[in-house]
Amino acid sequence: MSRTPPALELCGLSKSYTLGGGLFKRGRSLGAVSDVSLRIPRGQVMGLVGESGCGKSTLAKMLLGLTTPSEGDVLVDGKPLRGANQKALARHVQPIFQDPYSSLNPRKRISQIVGLPLQVHGIGTARERAARVAETLDVVGLPRRAADQFPGQLSGGQRQRVAIARALIMRPDIVICDEPTSALDVSVQAQILNLLLDLKQAFGLTYLFISHDLAVVEHLVDRVAVMYLGRIVEEGTRAQIFGAPRHPYTQALLASALTPEPGLGVPDIGMGDAMPDPSAPPSGCAFHPRCPRAEAVCRQQRPRLEDIRGDNARVACHFA
Amino acid sequence: MPLLDVKNLRVDLPVEAGTLHAVRGIDFHVDRGEMLCLVGESGCGKSMTSLALMGLLPRKARLTADRLEFDGIDLTTLSERRRSDLRGARMSMIFQEPMTALNPAYTLGNQLCEGVIRHRGVSRREASERAIYLLERVGISAAKDRLNQYPHQLSGGLRQRVMIAMALMCEPDLIIADEPTTALDVTIQAQILRLLRELQQEFGTAVIFITHDLGVVARIADRVSVMYAGEVIESAPTPALYANPGHPYTRGLLSCIPAPGKTPPGSRLQAIPGVVPSLVGNVEGCAFRNRCPQAQPTCERTPPLKSLLDDHQARCHFADQSVPAPRQPETMS
Amino acid sequence: NKADDTLVYASDSEPENISPYHNNLREGVIISHLAWDTLIYRNPETNAYEPMLATEWHWVDDTTLEMTLRQGVTFQNGEPFNADDVVFTFNYVVLPDSKVVTRQNTDWIKSVEKIDDTHVRFHLNGPFPAALEYLSGPLPVFPDQYFQKVGLEGFSKQPIGTGPYRITEVTPGEGVKMTRNDDYFADSPIGKPHIGKLEFKVIPDQDSRVAQLMTGQVDWIWRVPADQAEQMQGMPNLTVDSGETMRVGYISFDAAKRENSPLSHLEVRQAINHAINRQGMADNLVRGGSRPLYAPCFPAQFGCETQDVVEYDYDPDKARQLLADAGYGDGFELNLYAYRERDYAEAMIGDLRNVGIRVNLRFMTSPALLEQQRGGNTDMSFKTWGSYSVNDVSAFTSVYFGGGADDHWQDEQVQQWLHTGDTSVDPDVRKENYRKALQRISEQAYWAPLFSYSTYYAYTSDLNFTPYPDELPRFAEASWK
Amino acid sequence: MGTFIIRRILVAISVALTISIVSFMLLHLSGDLATSIAGPEATAEQVEQIRIDYGLDRPIVNQYLDWLGGALTFDFGRSYYYQSTVVDLIVDRMPITLTLGGLALALAVSIAIPLGVLAALKRDTWVDRLALLFAVVGQAMPSFWFGLTLIVIFAVTLQWLPAAGSDGWQHFVLPAIALGYYATPAMMRLTRTGMLEVLEADYIRTARAKGLRTGSVIFKHALRNAIIPVVALAAVELGFMLGGSVVIESVFSLNGLGQLAWDAISRNDYPVVQAVVLIIALFYIVLTLLADVANAALDPRIRTR
Amino acid sequence: MSNVSPAESSASTAGASLGEIPLPAPAWSRVTRRLFGHRGLAIGLIVVGLAVLIALFAPLLAPHDPYHQDIANRMVPPVWHDKGSWIHVLGTDKLGRDTLSRLLFGTRISLTIGLVVALISGIIGTTLGVLAGYFGGRVDAVISYIITTRLAMPVVLVALALSSLTGGSLTTVIVLLGLLLWDRFAVVSRSVTQQVRDAEYVYAARTLGCSLPYILLREVLPNIAGSLIVVMTLEMAHAILLEATLSFLGMGVQPPLPSWGLMVAEGKAYMFFQPWVIAIPGIALFVLVLAINLLGDGLRDLNAPGGRN
């Protein structure tokens, strides 16, 4: 596993935005993602969870080359992404976005949408491309006649399949899924999750899977990373995270998940309401204002993300 | 007498292709202090139902009902003016989207107080005091300062709590909460749900809670009504529904969610194949039959509402028959 | 109006400076004659020169004119009129610093010398036969003490003259208010003014002027388009009058720097002269006394000797023939520059089109046109000239063919004749030279003179008003019915 | 709010500078000024003299800087045509243009907003269609035609109001209607669209759910948000009215800035043209600045952004 | 009995109304239905279409040469007037040219002005607006500043100043208006682009390595076209009217070209006594602008998202 480079490796990745800047004024800086390092081995599914606004989508955008990192590097198959052009990257990394409604251009036919990657990369003749499109629509389980329709004529689940078909037609190695099912209801969600799992098996895909829904994450992933205010606070295998979470934020998160078990009531996680301001993060451990276990040291020192126990799981907490 | 009694409620919307029957004759009732959950797939008419109750349907919508009574008041014949006396005072609503449900141009204080000033004729001072009290109750610190803030200065979770406080300003008898937590992440969702439950127990308020998250339903509801394609297809006390779902759609829904500890990770999930029928025009027979694993030719007839155990009804020809074995998972369709 | 003894008259433009020497607008000339007097009066009916501020005058020699001034005249501010005023005025206006707008009105004067309080002597730069004409026209007399006290700027805000009306208020962009000068000297050939107050209003929009005349906000307007004027004739409370004016419309050609320009061919210029339906335009468009003209001068002007001028009649066939002769049988394309009366220009374009010349109209403001012309960019321009009402050909033909900035042809022979005519004091010599010049100009078709303009006046029927062909309304003579 | 205003002011200043350059260049590069000032009768020497007198022989940059330096202290030089300074001319004419523009805008706003609200509330009824017709008529009618028609009807035929002049309020009625009508359609349509959009907004439903009375929902909650873009547009329209009133001023012989500019253009009185263009631009800039501040007051999101 | 396979069951039991997503009607018939179902749009389309036809076939339709003048026969009133005649149905103008013929030929000029100006300004404004909206940040700041500068300039005055110097002509007017009227396009396309920019399909195109021009032209533009069409129709009307205004002030298209604006402007002198001179081109102008407006409104309605499905 250490021989072959991981499919995706992030080294100290950071991204800050400038807020309120203009022609004449420098804005404040907001660290959306800070110093994130992660390795996703080939063929694995990495889950990424965290509060809304903690930087998950920003991270995904950097992996897709949609924004350039302020610092740090992304390695795809061991090769740095920085400097690689978007077209070359497109062959390796493809996204599936959250919203099946806005991710398809409403004015193009499904065949055009799915065939676009081939066209952009100049692959095959028109006829070959059409064949590839049909084939890919089969793979994601869409009827062929869908090819001539417009996105507006498809249901949410079908649209999300179109998006998946578009992502897959170039046979990428890595698929970045940014909340791919949160806009869908449970029955459609199940269809999509099944499809993702099937494809992983069939093509050996590597996924980065971002979601709020812990049950879904637990069902799907091999490893999980938990983010809080732009930083990874805990990372480990599914069993490690869901079985024995060590960071207080992870614990709160898991405690808040509601399983369909009548009568259990809603648990009290005792975490206060203060969502911190990402442009002025708290000192020390960013979680300390809301942490039930916080002590003086948490205010002063930022805990490092370390593999303390040597079990290949990392956590950033003074008390882990 | 139930607080809210609904018989054969229908909501029709004219659309380009004809008439869309968004709500197709549903019955339900809510008692004082009760929490009723409405669940169902997206687009099955949950929001339309709640808007119908509030009298806030879209402009073109047409409402009919055999009975639509709130505390003995017939809502179908009520004038808009009398209706507005009820709204906010005795029945109030929490909307799905906390980010847009507050007017960006006015302070929270202004928006919180205007209702109670209008209905109870109290002074601005008194109204503010009540607002502060409620904001504190919904867990907002420094409530007094918040009154002078504008909605955009608040995070989603805070706004949603403000909406809840606003719904409580006049101590209504009925709160309708339309997916109040779908936009929020789990930690905030948990806080809000707890709060709603507490307040409800404290004030004896009846709540209609709309969601499609079955996890949430399980934790908070007294009773559940499951909707499909504009109809209530099953209605039961919460434990009964989870223990013994009577309609194949309910069963399908429950099996779609990965349940930690029950569904093995990485295994295939159950899914309900096919799509919801178009609600434009009339639907003959059982609306679910094209997706139903147990569908029979009989299903082309409209299924009756069958009563199961205490207060448990399901609209299926076979509701009272033993549950058949779950169907094999589908492959990619 | 009659009720408040105020005559409100309106026109489209206002003089940039009320001082008569510092504007070149007709509206300015009108005011000049209301508020100031000249040394000599030209009787508009007989064209004879009569005494005004000067009671007598005689030529000492070809370049010296002596005048006897009237006594007992005072300026409107009480300052007495005497030789100092005359000496000051004319010595001031010939200074380059005085920024007089129309130099040629004054540049024949070298200096004026005071002999005694009632006698002055004009020294001329050379023989200038039209001197009396000028002295009776655009050369009013200013009060020397007052002017020296307030300067030009002060003077233009609070002008003082000896004339029948006193200017009380000048509002740029709006107009001028005047009241009757009750101390006006009794022997003036103008006579005592009748109407108590005059008000000049600037109303740039033609139709607004008409509307205001109809609503009674204005009592008198002029330059009413013929069509409107004829319709207004039917209105009971309005009187419409018309008369020919000294203004002449013409087309000037400029082929000077254009060897290959079609206009360098005499036949082409002649063809254009034949192609334009002067009579039709005068009768149908201009109307009100307009007549076709064939020479660059107004017939009433001294020296407008047209007996040998070629009269190009309206003959499209001949025009086509001439064009064919010149090698332009298929026609050609040309620009026509213009700055006023777009419909006249359009009519000409129609006529030219009829003989195969495709003309594009380039319509612009008159300064812009002038700039284009002086830059040598205009092949053909439709312009007009009003001679500043000076009844002498030197104010017209010599301006355009005497070798000045606007002489496109620089025909030395013509220049010679005109010069002789302009400087000779013998009327017959002058006439002879002008005749030759005009003849050659027409033979060469350097221009296409078109027609004289007319003016339509429309005013309230309560008013007694007499129009004169020199385009100078005399409100001091007007009275209420 | 402070930084917001400061930033807006900085942008405003740079825009004003740009306009000053544009208006200066526009006229200076388009022909020989000296010839046109000198007038038809001038000789070549006189033209040269004028070139020197007016400083037109110096490098254009110097001329611009001098002019700008003057403009900063509201010294726009002297009119080539009138015997007075440009500032005096402008100060004289400004009240008329401002009165006309202000009245026209007030008229437009007081018709457009209520009508827009009504059309939105009565959407798809005959009220709405009538309002649309009214708007389209306003857009389709050249303003001079409308102005003259008003004159024919109200001044000439009915003799209710004077046809021209600026001596009293009566003189401003017709021109204000003619000018105001031109701005009404856009504002009305925008109000209508804004109201339709806002009425669909969730917070309107919230307000109704609180049981507020219809009037309170419409005027307190909906209108305030719907007119935010209308305020911005109103400022633009006023700017347009100030600069575009030439036609109306000419038809009604009002002696305002537009007329001044138009006369100056036809007389090549460049100092006046430049100053008027700059002044009108400054008006626009100040007005949009005010509109922005007003919007920030109406919409707290802008203020604290 | 309870073990029927799902495929069979749905095949055998699904009623017609329960099928999959209903197949939409063929695109063309839907379009025509919507076009003509919308009364305003239909009227607008017919009138504008008619105007285009008239413009194209003006030489065939015109009873006379529009330039042929006959000053002896000037100011003939239209046929319904006592002194009218069937030779000149709409009468003649001040030079005795046939009004109807000039009106028909004038359609060409007015339509050309409307179209070309809208096109030029559309291209300029849309380019600026799309770039500002798409890139945001500094690009946006700079372009917004350009837009503000442009808005702050009094258009009519500038247009007048320029055209008085150059002497108006059809080309000058078109170029001038085209260069001046792009502001609305820029403002609108900027704000719509800002909405579209963050649509995930644009991100998707970027992650596929689509070139910038492709994204702007093929992904962004079609989705903002709806608003642009509306602005376009507004600007067409605006340009036609502004030309009329310039003509009124004497600085528009030059005669003898018969533009409607010019005809209205010329007719002004006859408003009091021969009102038809101005009324005839005025009404034509009014009808065309009305139709263009209806067309724009209709297209906007047509393009409005009618719900997600």
Ligand SMILES: Nc1ncnc2c1ncn2[C@@H]1O[C@H](COP(=O)(O)OP(=O)(O)OP(=O)(O)O)[C@@H](O)[C@H]1O
């Ligand atoms: N273009 C941007 N400019 C400035 N700030 C931004 C920008 N994009 C994102 N941010 C900020 O960066 C932080 C991280 O945003 P991001 O979208 O990555 O969060 P997220 O974890 O994906 O949240 P969610 O779960 O709600 O999707 C947020 O505070 C957000 O406001």
Ligand SMILES: Nc1ncnc2c1ncn2[C@@H]1O[C@H](COP(=O)(O)OP(=O)(O)OP(=O)(O)O)[C@@H](O)[C@H]1O
């Ligand atoms: N304004 C409208 N015009 C036409 N159809 C509408 C309108 N609003 C909703 N509908 C349709 O009415 C049906 C019921 O909508 P409703 O909003 O009640 O669904 P829901 O159950 O609340 O769904 P969700 O879970 O997505 O909120 C849907 O098919 C929807 O498309």
Ligand SMILES: [Mg+2]
């Ligand atoms: Mg995100």
Ligand SMILES: [Mg+2]
């Ligand atoms: Mg809903």
